[in-house]
Amino acid sequence: MKLKHRSRVKPHVPFAPMGDIAFLLIIFFMVTSVFIKEAHVDVTLPKSQDIAKIHDGQVTVSMDGEGVVWVQGRPCALGDVEALVSGELEARAENLVMLKIDENMRHEQFSPLLSALSATAAQLAWIGEQE
């Protein structure tokens, strides 16, 4: 018996929507990413048992192991911290400051920084690591 050959239907995968979805994903990642401005600041964070996860603020103040103060990734003099942080908070309409101080700093070194920050009326989130 002679069998009839079925006509083959060529499969067609629509690639256009795949490209659309991929670019939407890229746009999503780019919009939701927060780039770290302080990757170059070398701070060894202090450790404690009494810490919790906290929501990120957009203003970061750091004191590295050399005692240099950084506001938003830029070095600044201690005397300028209050004005700079106040300006950054005002521009972002928020009052949370992420504070990072190297664990080897002595009290007499970081105490003036705490005083300057307390004068800004910002809420401080002091960043550390889980012990």
Next chain:
Amino acid sequence: MKLSRRKRVEAAADLVAFADVAFLLIIFFILTSTFVRNSGQKLELPSASKDPENVQNEVLTIHLTPERIMLNGEDELAGLQSLREYLSDAQLADRPDEERLVWIESSPGVRCGRYYQVVAAVADAGGILAIFEEESQ
């Protein structure tokens, strides 16, 4: 004169390559991203009305030196765990604001790592920190 019509070539973009490039970009972003989730303690600092100098009640004072932790200048605590237990017994979080103040006095030379542990313990127990005074020698 009769003009001959040019034959139209249908334009076609190769969308397969387009999608490939897009997915390569996504993979690049995912691999090069570092997800940072910060941990720490939010500090409640005294407002003018809660300034320890304006408060009539006795304020709990923690005196910190590189070796010792003392309460109200007298009782020496065995260590950080004793401080945690003391603060837990004091139930700071349930008290009115003016009774939640904790003044931390620190001697020069105290490292940030040690200072931070005390600050985090007080903040975790619900204390409002008055931390910005340095003890004069």
